[in-house]
Every structure is written in structure tokens, then in C-alpha cells.
Amino acid sequence: MDTNVTQKNTAFRRIKYLTLMQIGDSVRDLRTGSKAKLAAKTSLRLLLMVVLMAVFIAVFWVVKSLLFLDLSRDMLVTVLFVMQVVSIISCLSGMMLTLFASKENTMLLAFPCRYSEIFLSKIVVFALEEIKKNLYFLLPMLIGFGINASVGVAFWLQIPLVWCILCLLPVFIGATLAIPAIFIKRFMQNHVWFYALIMVILIGAAFFGLFTFLSGVKIPIRLVAIYGKFVATIKQTFVEINRFALFYNWIGDTLFGKAIYLNLPLTLLILLGFGVLCFLAAMPFYFKAASASNENSTTKKHRQSKIKKGSLFGTFFRKELKIQFRTFQSVNSMIIVVFIFPLITYIFNFLMAAINTSSMGKYMSIAFNLMIILSLLGTHNANSAASISMEGNEFAVLKTAPSNTSVIAWAKLAVTGIVNLMSLIVMAGMLLMTTRLSMLDIAMLMATILFISLGQIAWGFEFDIRKPKINEYATKGDGVTDNGNIAKAMAISFLVATLFGVFGMLLMVESYVYGWVRLLAIAAAFLVARVYLLNSNLKAYFEDIQG
Amino acid sequence: MNELILSLCCAGGVAGTYFGCNALKNKNLKVLKWQINLSDLILRTLSVLLFAAMIPFLFWMNAISEQIGLVGDLFSPAGCVWITILEWITTITMAILIVTPFFTKQEARDYSAFLAIPVVIANIAAFRPAVIANLGELNLTHWRTFIYAARLLLAAMIGGNACIKLIVSRDFENIGKRVGKMLLFTLLYAIAFMPVHFPQMLFGEIGETPKGFTLTHRLFIYPSFIIPLAVYFAQRNKSEEDRHFVLVMLALSGFIEYFAVFPHRSGSSMFPLHLCNTAMVLMFVAYVFKAKSIFYFTYFINVLGAFCAILLPNLDAELTTMRNVEYWYNHWYAFFLPLLGVALGTFKRPSLKLMSSSLIVFTIYVVFVAFLNSYLNSPIFEGEYNADYFFLYDDFFVEKFSFTMPLYRDHVKTFEMFGTTLEMRPLYIGAIYVVFIALTFAIWGFYSMIFNVSDAHRQLAKRKKMQRVDRLNLLKELDGRPLNTPLHPEGANMVKISHFSKTYAGSDKKSVDDLSLEIHDGEVFGFIGHNGAGKSTTIKSLVGIQSITEGSIEIEGFDIARQPLEAKLRMGYVSDNHALYEKLTGREYINYVAELYMVNEKDRDERIEKYVKMFKLEHAIDREIKSYSHGMKQKCMVISALIHNPKVWVLDEPLTGLDPTSSWQIKECMRQHADAGNIVFFSSHVIEVVEKICDRIAIISGGKLRRISTIEELKKEGVSLEQLYLQYAQEHEEESVAEVAAADATADNNTETNGAE
Structure with a gap:
């Protein structure tokens, strides 16, 4: 063993190098890449952000001026909630891949690091990706909304913090849910027909539910005649959805300047809570879940079917x-x-x-x-x-x-x-x-x-x-x-x-x-x-x- | 009497031209840096004069063009038709005679030789009716009558010269075919040069302008695509000169068709300032003088404008009127001629820089016509012109896109300039300009897509042709033998690699360089070398996974490149990365391979049972391959490679990562297979194994074959295989270092030389 070690082998240091290794491409570009290319790339990204901001401004203008829907706190909460649900599902799927199915796990798990450190480094890498992604989506959306909704100063001042919270929440929730999800997924993968059956039943149920719901809709739908009622229904729907939005209501309130000194710290506490939950609940199971990805034993035998010689196409x-x-x-x-x-x-x-x-x-x-x-x-x-x-x-x-x-x-x-x-x-x-x-x-x-x-x-x-x-x-x-x-x-x-x-x-x-x-x-x-x-x-x- | 004088003048002109050109045919004139043949100069001068003589007939009213529905004072209905047909054929002939002196192609000379004199004679015979058709009266002293006579004289001179040359040279080879071809193309040009008043004269003013995507409108839209496609496919394989000739003729016909209506225009439509009208002049100039910048302006700007005009005609005239006929000719030409110019290679595919230049010219055009529209519609002209060039002044676009009404109606600027009050709509004009620019960029993208598709099809056709040629060559070499017989029967019972080299795409270094060896029946042949020596490259080319850059590889006399199926049928291959379908069971995978090798069921079952027992895979053969260990996967691959009992068994590092038992099993298999009279060829890093089981070995290092030897020979020399291997590996390393040093020295020398300069 090399005894000539001058640096202290701390957990922070290990996490830092694990993270840097996984984002090696980007770091190399920043350090040694051509400055001109970097400047050009950055300019293009800024331009994309501006374009997307313009798109969202236009979208919310249409919603406000042509569809006559108020850009209220309820609407914002609903939009954020729906976006976050989609984000959580996306993060869950991404996390399952990154944490457990990534080919680099075979290498990472063999390094002289704790599994918790590897886990944390992966969370950090994923969070950085999420933040980068939301620069082009969440941030322009919030700005587009703010411009059209004529919000107060509090909205603008809190955007950076809220944006970070909204980026990190799906990551922590995704990581936490990824553990049970991966076990369920593995079970389904090994019992594909069972999975297919469950899905067909669920889809059938969804169809039945949809059919029942749509059967209750009065036809013909005279959109223009009922538009006022339609708008009122939409607003009521926002309120109903927001009942399930939990802490996103606090985020909505804080953005609209309501009880900021209470809502904002509570939101931060939620974020912290999920972070801790992720670390405490998910991390201990990480190694078992990650190492199982590399195990492929299966005792299932397939029935040997009668060999039929046929055409190449048939083969x-x-x-x-x-x-x-x-x-x-x-x-x-x-x-x-x-x-x-x-x-x-x-x-x-x-x-x-x-x-x-x-x-x-x-x-x-x-x-x-x-x-x-x-x-x-x-x-x-x-x-x-x-x-x-x-x-x-x-x-x-x-x-x-x-x-x-x-x-x-x-x-x-x-x-x-x-x-x-x-x-x-x-x-x-x-x-x-x-x-x-x-x-x-x-x-x-x-x-x-x-x-x-x-x-x-x-x-x-x-x-x-x-x-x-x-x-x-x-x-x-x-x-x-x-x-x-x-x-x-x-x-x-x-x-x-x-x-x-x-x-x-x-x-x-x-x-x-x-x-x-x-x-x-x-x-x-x-x-x-x-x-x-x-x-x-x-x-x-x-x-x-x-x- | 006049006709006689004209005939004599024509005869004299023909003789004079012929003898003059003949006398000067070997004399050249030096003008600046150009050498011009005097004979060609005379003919081209006559051609330019002929073109000049045509102009009056475009810019002055032709009396026959006012005959509507065969009703008129000039001629009987039959007379109208015949004189118009004569005029038609004359126009085609004149156009051909204007163009052909600038081309050397035989067909051009044939047109001049065969067409000109008969047409001139017909015109002389119908001289008086032609004058009446032109002037509306028989006035033999009118200046236009003299110009008409001059045209005939010039046509006779050009055409007669060609005719006499043909007779004198006795160039009558395939004369019937040439005349037929000329007549066919003349018929096709007839469509391009149809007199615009012909339908009106025949049928009167009937029908409506095709609009609104009705069936009639669509029938007018389809030729925009069908005609250029037909011309493209007819011309794409012809020479550059032939293609240019056709395009110049079409550009000339566009020019003539546009200006044929000129005498009937009034007001602002007299000036060819509408975008598509401008195109008729610009394209003619572009094709005749191969003027790139003018051409690309029409390519980027006019095509789009013409297409819009075809889809949204802004015309209100009956279907058969001159105005309508000219409209469609104008816009068809403006649409497809520039596209044809690029498609047929007369002009290269444009770069973004050329597009930028076109946009600058377009910007100047828009500003110019915006002011011109305002000026011509100002109070001083009292509504005389009603100018609306490029639809920037009137409400044409507003009618189509009503949401632009606020822009048109509410943002009007008036100002004093040129001594009058000008009215302009800068926002409306700006919006049209921006949309047009955006569409131009979209068109650019569309063009790129079309070019990619065209290139792909061309490559495909080329590739198919190459394959046909290869097949024919193969049949020729087989000399009547069936395709499933070896190309080189003398190569039976061996694998022969002759001067094989392989260079990967994107690299200038050979991965394998000039490798030759033979492996005979009953041999276990070991192929050893360091990492990156070229072992796997050789093997992959041997089994047909990769192509061969140079040389050949034969399996039992079948060339792997030219008779791949037969060669592969005789080979079994075990790869170095046990590529198996992990979702299949071992048995399913082996059955799948057996079906590819057409192994019958009985043999297949027997061999599967035999090898499964040999490799002790009974417990796993019906489980999915993804659950197998590395050794089990390798054994599965071995079984699949032997299922068809191949003559040649090729293995690429088969023992890597195997336990001693598995290694021993595979080695035994290899030895048994060779002992049965087959060939086993394998690469390996494990020297001891190679020494033990191989009959002969080859060492490859740095892509080059270093040594072929039997194990016995090495023993006699007192050299161990390991020593030999290390020696060659060391030599390769030294060579590599020397190469790098030499490359660095060259680079340093270049830097110093550049610095000194």
C-alpha cells in the first residue's frame, strides 16, 4: 500500500472526485477547451433560453388574453404541481438507470469509497443535470408567468431560490422512490407476462373510468356558449388539484408574497426533509439494489419447442x-x-x-x-x-x-x-x-x-x-x-x-x-x-x- | 418578284457564308487573352444579329395575335391556323439558329442543317401572307418587312452554311436516326415555343383563370413538377454541353414567351419589374453568359415567388387568352428553370455566401420597387400606371391573409419626394419582406433535403451498377461454371490469404499490410501477435465481417469478397466477445444458427446432443444465455460454430478467461476437428497453448507478417516461441518509436521552415 500520502482521505474529498469523474467530459471542456468555442456554446445556450422565455411569455399571453384564464396563484400552483409530478416520474426513471443500471457501477462499487459516498456523488451529478435542464424549462416558465401575471417584487426576488428547490425536490423524491421501484421493476422484468397482465388490467380500468367520466359530459359541447362556465370549471379544477399539491401550495403562496417568512422556511425544511429521507431511507439499500443489477441468474427454463425447418424469413x-x-x-x-x-x-x-x-x-x-x-x-x-x-x-x-x-x-x-x-x-x-x-x-x-x-x-x-x-x-x-x-x-x-x-x-x-x-x-x-x-x-x- | 430577290439574296448569303467560313476556318483572332476562331466568330455574329432582328417582333404588335376564335379580317380560319403554325415553326428554328453557333455538339449542327433551309423556303413561299400576319396589311416597304426579310436571310446564312458543310463532309452516318431525333426534339421544343396567342386564336376567349385548387388549377400546377422532372431524367446522363444547350433554349423560350405579350401590355405591366417578370430577363442572361450571381438570385428568390404565384394566381383573364397563357409560361419557367440549372449541374449547388448575396440584391429590389410603386401611383400620374410590383402597394396579400388588414390599413406614411406626395406602408412592406426572407431560409433547408435525397439515389444507382458489373465479371471468370463452384478450384483444401491489406476508414495507416499465407487441410494454425498487431482485423476480414482493402482471401477456392455465401458456408467462427442473443436460450441460439447454415434437423439434433454432453451444458442449455458464465457462453459459441461441421473453423482468442477444464475441452475439440481433415485457424495470446496444439504458427507484428513456421522447425533452431514473439514485439516497439521520432523531426523542420519564411 502506498504510504506516501499527503492528502487527508476525507469523505468530502472522495465524493468530490467521484462527482468530478462522472462529469469528466464537461469539466474537461471547461478547463482545456477552446475559449472561443466555449463562448459560442454559452451564447447559443443563452439565446435558447431567451427564445424559450419568449415562447412562454407568448403562451401565457394567449392563456390570459385569448382564453381569458386569470394567471392566479392557483393556476401557478397547479402548473408547478403537474410539472413536478412529470419531473418526479422522469427523475424516478432516470435515477433507476443512473443509480442501479449504469455500466460504470461495476467500476465505482470497486473503488475505496463508501457506498453512501457513491450514492451521494450520483445524486449530485443527477441534480446538476436537472438544474441544467430546468434552465431551459422551469426558469423560462416562471419568468413568462411572472411577466404576464404582473407579479410583485417578491416573486422576482424568490425565483432563484424557488427554482433551485423545484429542481432538487424531484431528484430527492426520485432517489427515494427509486429503491422500491427498482425491486418492483426487477420483479416485473423477470415475470414479463405478469407485468403485461397488470398493465392491461390497469389500462382497462383507466379506460372504464374515462368512459364513465366522458359519458357524463353533456354533448354536444358548445364551447363558445359555455365558455364562461368552462373557465369557472377550470378555476375550480385548479383549486381541487391544489388540495393534493401539498407543499407546492406554500411555494405558490411564497411566490405571491403571502406569509413569506413562514412559507419559505417551511419549503426549505421540506427540501431538507426529503434530502434526509433520501439519505437515510434510500442509501442503506443502495448497494443491494445496485449490485443486484449485475446478477443475472435465472432458474427459469424455457420449454424446448419442436424445431421446424422453414425459410430464412421464418427463422x-x-x-x-x-x-x-x-x-x-x-x-x-x-x-x-x-x-x-x-x-x-x-x-x-x-x-x-x-x-x-x-x-x-x-x-x-x-x-x-x-x-x-x-x-x-x-x-x-x-x-x-x-x-x-x-x-x-x-x-x-x-x-x-x-x-x-x-x-x-x-x-x-x-x-x-x-x-x-x-x-x-x-x-x-x-x-x-x-x-x-x-x-x-x-x-x-x-x-x-x-x-x-x-x-x-x-x-x-x-x-x-x-x-x-x-x-x-x-x-x-x-x-x-x-x-x-x-x-x-x-x-x-x-x-x-x-x-x-x-x-x-x-x-x-x-x-x-x-x-x-x-x-x-x-x-x-x-x-x-x-x-x-x-x-x-x-x-x-x-x-x-x-x- | 420580291420573293425572287429575297431567294437570290439568301442563296448568295448562304454561299458567301459557307465560303467565307471555310476560308477562315483555320484562322484565329487574338483578343486579350482569348483565341477566337474567325469562322466561329462570323457565325456567332450572324446569330447575334438574328437575335437582334427578332426583337421588333416581340416589342411590336403582331396583327395575327388579334384574331380571336378564327374570326378576323386578315385570313380565313384555315389560313389563320396555317400562318400561325408557320410562325411557330419559324420561331423554333430562329431560336435554334441563334443558339447553335455557340455549341459544338453534333445535334446542334443537325438542327441548323436540316431545319433552317426548309423553313426559310416555306417563309419565302408564304412571304406575303406572313407580312400581312405581321403588319395587318401587305406593306412590302415597311421597315418591319425588311427586318423580317433580314431574319430570313440571316437564318439562311447560318443554316445554309451548316447544310453545305454536312453535304460536303458526307457526314451521313445514322442520318435517319439523327433526322428522327431532331424532329422529336423539335416537337418537344414546340411546346416551349408555342405562340401565346394560339389558343385564343383557335378557341376564342373561353374558360376561367385556374384558381382555388380546382381540378383545372391542379392540372396547371402539375406541369411545374412533371416538366422539369422529365427534362431532368432525359438530360442527366448527357454531356454538360447538351444540358446547357437545352437550358439555354428553355431560357430563350421564356424570354420570347414573356415579351410576346409586351405589345398588349399597358401601364405599369409594361416594365418587367414584377419578380417573376424580371426572372425571364435574368435567367436568359444568366444561362447565356453563365452569370452566377444573377442565376443564384433567381434560384433563391424567383423560384419561391413563382411557386407562390402558381399556387395563388392573381389573374383575372379567360383561360385561353394571351395573358393567361403567358402567365403560366412565365411562372413555370421562373419556378423550374433555376432548379434545373442546379439539378443538371450547369450551376453548382450554392453556398450560404451566395444566398446572402441574393438576399442583399433582393433587399435592394424591395426598396426600389416600394419607392417605384409609390411614385407611379402618386397624383402626378393620375392613375395611369396602377403599379403594384411585388404586391407591395395594393391589398393583394390582405385579401389572402385578412389578419394583416390592421397592418395594411393603420400604418400608412405619406411624405414629399420627387416633387410629389408618396404614400407608403413601411410595416406592411417590412412584414412581407421578413416573411419572404424566412421562407427563403426554409427553401434553403428544403433544397438541402432534396440534394441529400438526390445524392442518396445517385449513390444507390452507382452501387447497384457496380454490383451488376462485379457479378458479370464473376460469371466471366467462372467461364460457364455454376456460381456455387469455386472461382479457383486449385485452392480447394486450403485457406489462402494473398497480399491482404486493410486500412480502416479515416486512417491513412494500414492495420494489416501485405499479409500472405496458406493453411491446409488437417492443420491447426496458430496466429499470434501483440495487442493491436492486426490479428482480429485479419480474422474479421477472413470471415467476412469486414471488407478487404487490398488482396484476396479464399476459402476452399471461394473468394470471400466475390463468393461470400459459398465461402461462409464452409466456415464456422467463434468471436472474441461471445456475441450471443442473451434473451435466447442456448438451444434456441444454436438452432437459430443452424437454420442460417441450413443444417438438417437430424444432424442438428445429433450434434447438439453430442456437444452439449461434451461441454457439460445439459443443465443450462434451456436457460437464457444472460444467466451463463463467460465459459458457458464461449462453449455455446463453439457449439454454434461447429453445428454445420465446417471445413474451416476460425476462432479469435477462444481461450481468454476460461478455466482449465473449459480450455482443455475447446483445445480437444480443435484438435479433433483438424484431425478429421478440416482446418482450424485461431489467434491467441497464450503461447504455451499455441506451442502445444498447433501444427504451424504465424507471428504478426505491427500489421506485418514476421514469420511462418512449424513448431518442429522452431525446436530444431533452438528458439522458443515465446522468445520469438518477444523479439518481434520488441522490434515493433523500436520501429514505432523511430516512426514517432521521425514524424516529430519532420514537424519541427516544417515549423522552422515556415518560421524562416
Whole structure:
């Protein structure tokens, strides 16, 4: 052991170096990076903040001046509460990944540091990320609100402190909840079917609740006539929600200058309380939860199925299905697509149907359904832009196999297409319940959407084939967060959804019957074109993809 | 009589031109730094004169253009049609003759040679009716009659010269095809040069201006896209000169079509100051003189304006009127001509700097027309002009976007200038300007997207072509043998690596340099080297995971690059990172691989049972791979690599991280496989293992093969493998240090030299 140690090995010092190590990239840029680049980056970030501030100012102006909703303390508390709930969920999810599933844990846990110190360093790193993120969201929102609400000086003076509190609260709450959540998640991951069943039951219950609630809404909704009452209802809703907002009411009060000397210290105390809770309740379980991530023992045996020799497509298709149904994230994704997306469609169509529409209403219903359903499916289908890359190291099997392994792309497309189809079948049911569209109309709409979404999937595959990221996925696995291909595929999906929505509307207006025929023909042509291009790209470039 | 004189003049002109050009064809004139051939100079001068002679016919009223619905005093209905058709063909011919002296392409010469003389003869024969069609009366002494005659003379001179040259040179190869092609293109140019009064003359003033995205309006929108696409696909593979020729012809037709309506304009519409009207002049100049800055102005600014005009026509005229026909020609050209110029490569894809220059010119234009509108609409002109250039003065945009009404109505500024009171709406104008600039940037993004798509398609087509060529070459080399026979049958029973080199993308250093070796049946061949020596690179290229930069690799006579499927069918590969699908069980994974290698069920089952027993995986084979230890994963990989009983078994550091039992099992497997007459090729760091089981070894260091030897040879030399390995590793280290030192010295010398300079 090295005895020539001059510095004191304190806990603070260890936490400091653990933190610096985890944020190494940023620190290096600050210390040794080009000053000019740093200045340019900072300027861009400031510009982004200003733009976002302008956006929020505009949004709250619209709310106040066009929607005639007062920018009151109740509204602020509700907004903060909802934002914080979303933040807590996001932090919870992020914390589970950072604290327990991060690949660097294998290294960190082996360092000569206490587990509590590692835990604290991770909290600090996460908190810094949250603060950075909220510079572009929470802070501009508060400023936008303040400008439009003509608030007092107390509001402006307290923004920095309140902003810090609101950044740190979700981090502490997330960290605390992450411990039980990770155990629940692990259980679900090992019992995927059980998880799927629970989710379906919960979604069913949510749907039933929603159905009951919406059935109570008087239709047709005459928005203009009832707007005054609508505004009053909204205000009352804020008050009702704020009953559950707990200490966020204190934050609202303190921002509006009410009993600052009581509310602010109480809020700080809450923050401290959560911090202590996080440290005392979560930290002791940290090592058990973190180390369990690296243990993969499973005693579950899979039944050996009869081997059926079939086509290459069948081989890949069966493999894909098996992996999809055994992977927690895939099952989760399928549940969202097959059950939650239709739920969203149900709400949207209910509201549209409840508004007394003119003859254009039917066309708008079709157009908006096209746009929204395609956009929703597009967020899922965009993952096809990483389908081949996600093979990662396993891509070597495809490269060395003596077969036309580009067929795997079609197998993956088929699997994603089937999920889309299942979702569309459920959505068709929702449309039957909520719209005045006939069964034929709905069938045509679903067929159109299916063609287009298959085309979107094929397009995403093309991006992956032309710019594969095999090595990134081989090294980082699911930790790849900056795949430009997925972002591009998502942008294209939204564009395609918008274009088809607009075209659909125009075609319907011109001639309803021929409009359907032409829309379906255009969608089919889109699919054929994309499949043809995918096929060409596979033939031209798949062989050249290097592992 | 006049016709006779004209004919004689034309004949004389033809002869004079031919002999003059012939005499001067080898003489050049030096002007500044240019050498100009005198013969070409004569023809080009005649061409410019011909262009000048066309101008009066654009700027002065053509009497035939006032015939509506074949009703009029000048001719019978049939006569109107025939004289207009003659005028049509004459315009096309004149345009071709103006352009062709500036091009050397054969088709250009053919146009001149075949078209000109027949058209001139037809015009001479119909001289008097043509004069009546032009002037409205038979006035053979009018100056425009003389100009018309001059046109015919100039056309005869240019065309006749080409015709005689063709006859004299006896260049009649494929004459039928050339004439056919010329007629076809003339028909296509006919669409571009249609007289704008033709529909009105034939059908009268009928129909409505297409607007509002009705079916008729859409039928007028579609050609904006269909025509340029058709031209693009027809021309994209032609030479640069051919493409430029077509574009110049289209630009000229745009110029002619626009000014053909000029005599019918009045007021402010006389001046081509509307953005798209300006485009007709600018594009002509840009294409003829290849003027970049003018071209890119039209590219960025006019295209957008034209597209808006196509979508939102501001015209109120019947469908068949001259005004309507000219409107659509104007805006189609303004829309697609600049795009074609870039798409066909006549002008390069613009940079942001060029766009910035265009925006500056646009800003000047906006300020200029804003003042001009105010001036022309001021009280001193008493409403004579009603100018509304670029819609900055009137309420055109307000009608379309009613929310801009407050901006238009409530912010009017009046001031005294140029001796009159000017009225202007600076905020309204500013808003239009800002929106247009924003749209220009959006267009820039759209163009970039289109270019990316176009590049991708071009690359794809190129790649497919290369693959077709490769396949044809392969078939040729196989010389009638089926594709599943080895390219080099003499290479059966071996793995042959010939002069293999690999350079990774982005690097200028070879990872493997000129490696050659052969491995024969029954051998266990060890491949050893330090970290980063090139072992894995060689293996990955051998099994087809990575490409080969130079050289070739053959498996049993099958080239891995050219017959990959056949070569891979004969190989099994165990990678260094046990890449397995962790969600599958071991058995599922092995079955999956077996299906890829088309192993029949009976063999598959037998081999799985055999190897599972051998590697003692019975308890784990039906569990998910993610629960396996490192050794179990490696064994699973080994089984999957042997499931098809490959001729060549390749392993990349297979013993890393394995316990002694697992290591022994795999080594035994390797030895048995080789003893069965197969090839085992593996890389390893473990010298003792290599010494024990290998028949031959190769040492690679720094990407270069250093030594191939049998173990016996080494023993005879009294050299241990470990010593040899360390020796080469040391040599490589010394070489690397020397390289770095040399590189530093070169860098220092360069710095000193630059400093001294």
C-alpha cells in the first residue's frame, strides 16, 4: 500500500472526485477547451433560453388574453404541481438507470469509497443535470408567468431560490422512490407476462373510468356558449388539484408574497426533509439494489419447442418474436402502442364528436385522426431506424452466416407491422364507439394508416442501413441516447403524418368517395415506393455494413 | 418578284457564308487573352444579329395575335391556323439558329442543317401572307418587312452554311436516326415555343383563370413538377454541353414567351419589374453568359415567388387568352428553370455566401420597387400606371391573409419626394419582406433535403451498377461454371490469404499490410501477435465481417469478397466477445444458427446432443444465455460454430478467461476437428497453448507478417516461441518509436521552415 500520502482521505474529498469523474467530459471542456468555442456554446445556450422565455411569455399571453384564464396563484400552483409530478416520474426513471443500471457501477462499487459516498456523488451529478435542464424549462416558465401575471417584487426576488428547490425536490423524491421501484421493476422484468397482465388490467380500468367520466359530459359541447362556465370549471379544477399539491401550495403562496417568512422556511425544511429521507431511507439499500443489477441468474427454463425447418424469413421472424416478448422494454413499448395509443385516440375522438360540427366536421375528423394516429405510431416506428444497429455485437452472426441475412430487415418490419396492426384494430374499436364514421370509412382509414406506417418503418430502416451505428450499440447497448437516425425518422414521421392529414382533408372535401380511393392509392404508392427503396438499399449496402 | 430577290439574296448569303467560313476556318483572332476562331466568330455574329432582328417582333404588335376564335379580317380560319403554325415553326428554328453557333455538339449542327433551309423556303413561299400576319396589311416597304426579310436571310446564312458543310463532309452516318431525333426534339421544343396567342386564336376567349385548387388549377400546377422532372431524367446522363444547350433554349423560350405579350401590355405591366417578370430577363442572361450571381438570385428568390404565384394566381383573364397563357409560361419557367440549372449541374449547388448575396440584391429590389410603386401611383400620374410590383402597394396579400388588414390599413406614411406626395406602408412592406426572407431560409433547408435525397439515389444507382458489373465479371471468370463452384478450384483444401491489406476508414495507416499465407487441410494454425498487431482485423476480414482493402482471401477456392455465401458456408467462427442473443436460450441460439447454415434437423439434433454432453451444458442449455458464465457462453459459441461441421473453423482468442477444464475441452475439440481433415485457424495470446496444439504458427507484428513456421522447425533452431514473439514485439516497439521520432523531426523542420519564411 502506498504510504506516501499527503492528502487527508476525507469523505468530502472522495465524493468530490467521484462527482468530478462522472462529469469528466464537461469539466474537461471547461478547463482545456477552446475559449472561443466555449463562448459560442454559452451564447447559443443563452439565446435558447431567451427564445424559450419568449415562447412562454407568448403562451401565457394567449392563456390570459385569448382564453381569458386569470394567471392566479392557483393556476401557478397547479402548473408547478403537474410539472413536478412529470419531473418526479422522469427523475424516478432516470435515477433507476443512473443509480442501479449504469455500466460504470461495476467500476465505482470497486473503488475505496463508501457506498453512501457513491450514492451521494450520483445524486449530485443527477441534480446538476436537472438544474441544467430546468434552465431551459422551469426558469423560462416562471419568468413568462411572472411577466404576464404582473407579479410583485417578491416573486422576482424568490425565483432563484424557488427554482433551485423545484429542481432538487424531484431528484430527492426520485432517489427515494427509486429503491422500491427498482425491486418492483426487477420483479416485473423477470415475470414479463405478469407485468403485461397488470398493465392491461390497469389500462382497462383507466379506460372504464374515462368512459364513465366522458359519458357524463353533456354533448354536444358548445364551447363558445359555455365558455364562461368552462373557465369557472377550470378555476375550480385548479383549486381541487391544489388540495393534493401539498407543499407546492406554500411555494405558490411564497411566490405571491403571502406569509413569506413562514412559507419559505417551511419549503426549505421540506427540501431538507426529503434530502434526509433520501439519505437515510434510500442509501442503506443502495448497494443491494445496485449490485443486484449485475446478477443475472435465472432458474427459469424455457420449454424446448419442436424445431421446424422453414425459410430464412421464418427463422428471423421467430427469433425476433421470442426476443421481443422476453424483453421488458419491448413488452412495455407494445403495451403503450396497442393499448395506450388507442386510449388517446378515444379521448381525442370523443371530444371531437362532442363538439357540434359542420359538414366539414367529418372530413376534419378523418384528417385529424390520420395525423394524430400516424404521429403516435411514428414515435414507435422511429425505432426501426436503429433496428439493425441494435444487433450490436450479434451482428457478427449475420455477417458470417452463409445466407442472405438482409432478410432480417423484413422480419423486423413484419414484427413492428404486426404491433401496428394490433394497435389499429383496437383504435378501430375506439373510432366505432366515438365517431360518426361508418365501418367502411374506418376500415379505409385504418388501411390507409397501416400502409403509411409500414412505409414509415421501411424508411427508418433505410436510415439505419445507410448510416449504421453497430459499434455504438455494441459498446453502450441500450444506453445509446443520441442516435441521429431515430431523431430523423421521428421528424420524417411527423412530416408525413401532417402531409397526409392535409392531403386527406383536401381530397375528402373535393369528393368524398373518390377522395378515399385516391388517398388509399397514394398511401399504397407511398408504401410501394418505400419498400422498393428499402429493398434496393438492402441489396446495395447491407453487405457493406461492417461489424 | 420580291420573293425572287429575297431567294437570290439568301442563296448568295448562304454561299458567301459557307465560303467565307471555310476560308477562315483555320484562322484565329487574338483578343486579350482569348483565341477566337474567325469562322466561329462570323457565325456567332450572324446569330447575334438574328437575335437582334427578332426583337421588333416581340416589342411590336403582331396583327395575327388579334384574331380571336378564327374570326378576323386578315385570313380565313384555315389560313389563320396555317400562318400561325408557320410562325411557330419559324420561331423554333430562329431560336435554334441563334443558339447553335455557340455549341459544338453534333445535334446542334443537325438542327441548323436540316431545319433552317426548309423553313426559310416555306417563309419565302408564304412571304406575303406572313407580312400581312405581321403588319395587318401587305406593306412590302415597311421597315418591319425588311427586318423580317433580314431574319430570313440571316437564318439562311447560318443554316445554309451548316447544310453545305454536312453535304460536303458526307457526314451521313445514322442520318435517319439523327433526322428522327431532331424532329422529336423539335416537337418537344414546340411546346416551349408555342405562340401565346394560339389558343385564343383557335378557341376564342373561353374558360376561367385556374384558381382555388380546382381540378383545372391542379392540372396547371402539375406541369411545374412533371416538366422539369422529365427534362431532368432525359438530360442527366448527357454531356454538360447538351444540358446547357437545352437550358439555354428553355431560357430563350421564356424570354420570347414573356415579351410576346409586351405589345398588349399597358401601364405599369409594361416594365418587367414584377419578380417573376424580371426572372425571364435574368435567367436568359444568366444561362447565356453563365452569370452566377444573377442565376443564384433567381434560384433563391424567383423560384419561391413563382411557386407562390402558381399556387395563388392573381389573374383575372379567360383561360385561353394571351395573358393567361403567358402567365403560366412565365411562372413555370421562373419556378423550374433555376432548379434545373442546379439539378443538371450547369450551376453548382450554392453556398450560404451566395444566398446572402441574393438576399442583399433582393433587399435592394424591395426598396426600389416600394419607392417605384409609390411614385407611379402618386397624383402626378393620375392613375395611369396602377403599379403594384411585388404586391407591395395594393391589398393583394390582405385579401389572402385578412389578419394583416390592421397592418395594411393603420400604418400608412405619406411624405414629399420627387416633387410629389408618396404614400407608403413601411410595416406592411417590412412584414412581407421578413416573411419572404424566412421562407427563403426554409427553401434553403428544403433544397438541402432534396440534394441529400438526390445524392442518396445517385449513390444507390452507382452501387447497384457496380454490383451488376462485379457479378458479370464473376460469371466471366467462372467461364460457364455454376456460381456455387469455386472461382479457383486449385485452392480447394486450403485457406489462402494473398497480399491482404486493410486500412480502416479515416486512417491513412494500414492495420494489416501485405499479409500472405496458406493453411491446409488437417492443420491447426496458430496466429499470434501483440495487442493491436492486426490479428482480429485479419480474422474479421477472413470471415467476412469486414471488407478487404487490398488482396484476396479464399476459402476452399471461394473468394470471400466475390463468393461470400459459398465461402461462409464452409466456415464456422467463434468471436472474441461471445456475441450471443442473451434473451435466447442456448438451444434456441444454436438452432437459430443452424437454420442460417441450413443444417438438417437430424444432424442438428445429433450434434447438439453430442456437444452439449461434451461441454457439460445439459443443465443450462434451456436457460437464457444472460444467466451463463463467460465459459458457458464461449462453449455455446463453439457449439454454434461447429453445428454445420465446417471445413474451416476460425476462432479469435477462444481461450481468454476460461478455466482449465473449459480450455482443455475447446483445445480437444480443435484438435479433433483438424484431425478429421478440416482446418482450424485461431489467434491467441497464450503461447504455451499455441506451442502445444498447433501444427504451424504465424507471428504478426505491427500489421506485418514476421514469420511462418512449424513448431518442429522452431525446436530444431533452438528458439522458443515465446522468445520469438518477444523479439518481434520488441522490434515493433523500436520501429514505432523511430516512426514517432521521425514524424516529430519532420514537424519541427516544417515549423522552422515556415518560421524562416
